[in-house]
Amino acid sequence: MFKKFFSLMLITIIYSLVSANEPKVIYPFEDSVHEERFLSLLNELRCPKCQGSNLAGSNAPIANDLKREVYRLVKSGRTEEEVKTYLIDRYGNFIVYDPPFRPDTYALWLGPLFIFLITLSIILVILLTRFSNSKGNQ
Amino acid sequence: MKRILNLMPLVVFGILVVVLYSFLTQENEQLESVLVDQLVPEFKLPALENPNNILSKSSVNKLPALINVWATWCIACRVEHPFLMQLKNKSTLTVYGLNYKDDRKKALDLLENEGNPFEFSIFDQQGKLAIDLGVYGAPETFFVDKEGIIRERHVGALTQKVWKEKFEKFLNEDNDV
Amino acid sequence: MIPEIGHIFLISSLVLSLVGGLGPFIFNKELPIRKIAILMCLLVFGSFFTLIYSFVVDDFSVAYVAQNSNINLPIYYKFAATWGAHEGSLILWILSMNIWLLAFISFDKNRNTNFSNLVFGVCSLVIFSFLLFTVFTSNPFERILPIPPLNGADLNPSLQDFAFTVHPPLLYFGYSGLLLPFAISISAMLSGQSNKDWASSSRPWTLLACSFLTVGIGLGSWWAYYELGWGGWWFWDPVENAAFVPWLLTVALVHSLIVTENRNLFVNWSLLLSIFAFAASLLGTFLVRSGILTSVHAFALDPERGLFILGIFSFFVLGGLAIFAFKNSTGNKTSFYSLNSKEFGLLLNNVLLVVLAVSILFGTLYPLLYEAYTGGKQISVGAPYFEFIIFPFSISLGLLQGIALYLSWGSTKSFNFLTKLILESLSIFLLTLVLLFVLFDELIPASFFTIFIFSWLIVGSLLINFSFKSFNKYLDFLNRRIGVLLSHTGMALLVLGVGVVSSYSNEIELILDTGEKIEFLNKDVELLDIKDKNGPNFISKTANIKVLDGGRTFNLQTEKRTYFPSGQVTTEAAIDTGIFRDFYISMGDNFKGDSWSFKLQSKPFIRWIWLGALLITLGTFISSINILRRKS
Numbered sequence: 001m002f003k004k005f006f007s008l009m010l011i012t013i014i015y016s017l018v019s020a021n022e023p024k025v026i027y028p029f030e031d032s033v034h035e036e037r038f039l040s041l042l043n044e045l046r047c048p049k050c051q052g053s054n055l056a057g058s059n060a061p062i063a064n065d066l067k068r069e070v071y072r073l074v075k076s077g078r079t080e081e082e083v084k085t086y087l088i089d090r091y092g093n094f095i096v097y098d099p100p101f102r103p104d105t106y107a108l109w110l111g112p113l114f115i116f117l118i119t120l121s122i123i124l125v126i127l128l129t130r131f132s133n134s135k136g137n138q
Numbered sequence: 139m140k141r142i143l144n145l146m147p148l149v150v151f152g153i154l155v156v157v158l159y160s161f162l163t164q165e166n167e168q169l170e171s172v173l174v175d176q177l178v179p180e181f182k183l184p185a186l187e188n189p190n191n192i193l194s195k196s197s198v199n200k201l202p203a204l205i206n207v208w209a210t211w212c213i214a215c216r217v218e219h220p221f222l223m224q225l226k227n228k229s230t231l232t233v234y235g236l237n238y239k240d241d242r243k244k245a246l247d248l249l250e251n252e253g254n255p256f257e258f259s260i261f262d263q264q265g266k267l268a269i270d271l272g273v274y275g276a277p278e279t280f281f282v283d284k285e286g287i288i289r290e291r292h293v294g295a296l297t298q299k300v301w302k303e304k305f306e307k308f309l310n311e312d313n314d315v
Numbered sequence: 316m317i318p319e320i321g322h323i324f325l326i327s328s329l330v331l332s333l334v335g336g337l338g339p340f341i342f343n344k345e346l347p348i349r350k351i352a353i354l355m356c357l358l359v360f361g362s363f364f365t366l367i368y369s370f371v372v373d374d375f376s377v378a379y380v381a382q383n384s385n386i387n388l389p390i391y392y393k394f395a396a397t398w399g400a401h402e403g404s405l406i407l408w409i410l411s412m413n414i415w416l417l418a419f420i421s422f423d424k425n426r427n428t429n430f431s432n433l434v435f436g437v438c439s440l441v442i443f444s445f446l447l448f449t450v451f452t453s454n455p456f457e458r459i460l461p462i463p464p465l466n467g468a469d470l471n472p473s474l475q476d477f478a479f480t481v482h483p484p485l486l487y488f489g490y491s492g493l494l495l496p497f498a499i500s501i502s503a504m505l506s507g508q509s510n511k512d513w514a515s516s517s518r519p520w521t522l523l524a525c526s527f528l529t530v531g532i533g534l535g536s537w538w539a540y541y542e543l544g545w546g547g548w549w550f551w552d553p554v555e556n557a558a559f560v561p562w563l564l565t566v567a568l569v570h571s572l573i574v575t576e577n578r579n580l581f582v583n584w585s586l587l588l589s590i591f592a593f594a595a596s597l598l599g600t601f602l603v604r605s606g607i608l609t610s611v612h613a614f615a616l617d618p619e620r621g622l623f624i625l626g627i628f629s630f631f632v633l634g635g636l637a638i639f640a641f642k643n644s645t646g647n648k649t650s651f652y653s654l655n656s657k658e659f660g661l662l663l664n665n666v667l668l669v670v671l672a673v674s675i676l677f678g679t680l681y682p683l684l685y686e687a688y689t690g691g692k693q694i695s696v697g698a699p700y701f702e703f704i705i706f707p708f709s710i711s712l713g714l715l716q717g718i719a720l721y722l723s724w725g726s727t728k729s730f731n732f733l734t735k736l737i738l739e740s741l742s743i744f745l746l747t748l749v750l751l752f753v754l755f756d757e758l759i760p761a762s763f764f765t766i767f768i769f770s771w772l773i774v775g776s777l778l779i780n781f782s783f784k785s786f787n788k789y790l791d792f793l794n795r796r797i798g799v800l801l802s803h804t805g806m807a808l809l810v811l812g813v814g815v816v817s818s819y820s821n822e823i824e825l826i827l828d829t830g831e832k833i834e835f836l837n838k839d840v841e842l843l844d845i846k847d848k849n850g851p852n853f854i855s856k857t858a859n860i861k862v863l864d865g866g867r868t869f870n871l872q873t874e875k876r877t878y879f880p881s882g883q884v885t886t887e888a889a890i891d892t893g894i895f896r897d898f899y900i901s902m903g904d905n906f907k908g909d910s911w912s913f914k915l916q917s918k919p920f921i922r923w924i925w926l927g928a929l930l931i932t933l934g935t936f937i938s939s940i941n942i943l944r945r946k947s
């Protein structure tokens with residue numbers, strides 16, 4: 001264990017002395033908050049030309065252009081919301097996989113809750129009718 | 139009560155079938171275009187013909203006009219090319235080109251060989267103006283009216299049929315005013 | 316000539332299935348159902364076999380072969396290309412329905428009772444409708460005459476892959492397996508079969524269908540991970556949802572049938588759920604094959620096919636529900652159970668699973684609804700939405716599953732196990748955190764919740780704190796209930812995999828020159844060279860990458876392939892797999908000269924997702940086989 005650790009240390013030290021070249025990261029960030037924002041945006045934005053794929057998962061030319069644009073916007077300090085609005089203004093709501101919570105999407109976001117409540121009330125009705133029925137029979 | 143409950147699944151699925159049927163018969167609309175009824179966005183890009191000539195929104199001044207997104211790598215653009223030439227010769231309408239993610243030399247060669255229907259072409263190698271226009275790919279065509287407002291957008295090759303259906307009416311409307 | 320024989324087989328089985336289907340309903344006569352089932356199965360198999368033959372001998376006069384194969388396609392993929400597109404996969408689907416039917420009849424001891432005849436009749440009718448659909452809208456034997464093309468258009472390159480050749484058959488087998496619970500439910504209602512009997516004859520088949528669905532979906536996810544080249548394992552794509560929704564309903568059905576069989580409860584519910592699960596599998600087919608979900612930007616809508624499937628869907632599902640509403644002759648016993656009973660636990664389980672399934676279906680259909688009521692406006696509903704929806708459900712289902720096996724019928728006498736359960740899961744939770752810290756040098760609070768659920772599930776599933784008299788007793792217990800223990804443990808592993816991979820993943824996108832060396836997560840990564848390679852039907856650029864990870868050195872090859880004749884480009888990712896993490900490299904675009912962009916990713920615990928799916932597959936399979944063995 002110790003031996004392995006030691007050799008690892010040694011390798012790391014030698015390596016850091018020998019290799020000086022910085023990796024050429026395509027989308028470099030100084031601020032890790034920006035980097036995270038950028039990565040999460042790539043996952044939430046849809047590639048307009050491709051069939052069901054986000055920007056992170058596409059190598060289409062348009063996806064690369066949009067990635068670059070998102071990078072520029074994030075780097076210049078725009079928030080996630082601002083970047084999304086920027087793209088929605090150009091490509092419509094289609095571009096975001098995460099639809100905003102607005103009057104026209106209330107149905108979407110509240111739908112599951114509604115389905116859940118309906119199911120619960122049906123079950124209650126069934127259980128209650130059965131309960132009262134069997135009481136009546138007794 | 140029990141009867142109603144037993145009928146409920148049938149009713150729900152009946153509605154589902156009707157909804158699914160309506161999806162099938164629903165007209166498949168073209169892509170939604172956000173920029174319709176908006177002003178042409180600002181830009182600063184070189185001309186295809188001359189890299190030192192920086193164009194901007196004010197260069198697009200012979201209105202009404204079409205802005206046509208094209209590229210040499212785009213096959214459908216070749217299809218619509220003759221129609222654009224025709225448009226240039228017959229109509230008073232100006233056609234501006236947006237040369238999209240292309241190679242300058244190849245693009246100029248193409249215009250040399252097959253004719254240039256454009257007043258000028260904006261050279262947008264990085265697709266910057268294209269993003270501002272919400273472009274998905276080439277070819278796409280935008281109609282800009284006298285006020286500089288985008289009125290219509292077409293994705294895909296511009297043909298006589300498309301022209302008649304989607305664009306011609308704006309030209310007449312502009313003449314009336 | 317050979318394709319025509321296949322066509323004749325297909326038409327004969329069409330006629331035969333109609334006779335078999337109408338027999339029990341119209342003639343009300345005892346048919347030799349086993350013989351008919353065998354004959355149908357053979358005919359469909361013959362037809363499928365001739366289609367395979369046409370692929371293998373490159374008969375491009377057959378339009379379907381010409382569209383989906385190519386002379387240069389390796390022989391193995393020619394074989395698999397048979398089910399690579401719509402028409403052929405339909406035949407495979409029909410074949411699997413026939414196999415299910417035959418299996419059911421062979422295991423059914425009460426052959427030729429009214430009930431078995433009805434099951435046979437319903438199945439035959441469904442098979443008939445699918446055959447009708449195939450023959451009239453999707454005939455795979457159609458010829459291009461008089462001048463056949465010299466070569467075919469090729470199989471979609473991303474399907475030219477091992478996982479993708481086995482994933483569709485298994486998935487179709489699962490989908491079509493839902494035919495049996497459906498037919499059993501309808502027959503039970505029509506014949507007034509006792510609840511215990513129909514539920515116990517439905518349960519092994521439902522479990523088996525669940526097993527195949529699980530392995531089919533799991534393989535699909537694995538394929539997407541390594542083949543699509545960017546390291547995701549689930550995309551919440553409509554096509555995936557179309558498989559996930561039937562899976563959820565099948566899992567719900569597996570659980571509700573237990574109650575119906577043992578307690579004579581949830582009778583109507585199980586009957587309905589059997590119809591719903593089948594409906595969901597038909598709906599999935601409809602959504603995928605009519606093209607309404609995928610055609611937003613492709614213009615290949617085929618309304619005729621869609622209409623036909625919708626017709627099948629309406630006939631069987633609405634018909635089934637009408638029988639439920641008007642002709643249901645199964646008795647529903649009124650009996651009581653308390654809130655701390657197993658019954659109530661399973662009720663909750665069903666509510667959660669079904670509401671989740673409906674919600675996912677709703678989210679999948681929402682863009683279409685939205686377009687309809689806004690008059691053409693478009694919206695995308697994707698991963699962020701579905702993850703938001705599934706989160707509360709999976710937490711509740713997880714908490715429930717942890718205590719599920721401790722509950723007893725009627726009412727659970729003591730909840731003393733709870734203290735031990737909590738303490739033990741807390742210790743497993745802490746141990747897991749320590750392991751993660753040792754492995755990755757950091758603890759990410761976002762993952763704590765899922766890791767706790769994992770610990771809770773592991774303790775709950777393996778029943779390690781159940782009081783047994785001796786270790787042998789415990790082993791005996793494990794042996795008896797191995798199926799349920801395996802699948803519940805599988806769920807635990809899956810949860811851990813999902814939780815860790817979604818919060819501990821790392822990625823970087825960079826440009827590498829040949830000979831360049833960089834460091835990523837304490838690994839030295841060096842691009843040795845980039846070579847041209849020629850495959851049988853593609854050319855590729857292959858990047859040879861050397862990785863030094865601790866003391867271990869290994870080489871990885873990632874490729875950018877261009878398939879001719881389609882010209883389609885695919886990325887072959889290079890993956891160094893490991894129990895605790897995958898190291899994933901995929902090649903991006905070419906920059907100047909020999910420098911290319913690469914995406915480097917670390918995907919910790921991703922294997923556990925498929926390991927979990929595999930355990931669920933095994934568990935349900937074993938349970939099913941055990942039940943079938945006990946019966947015969």
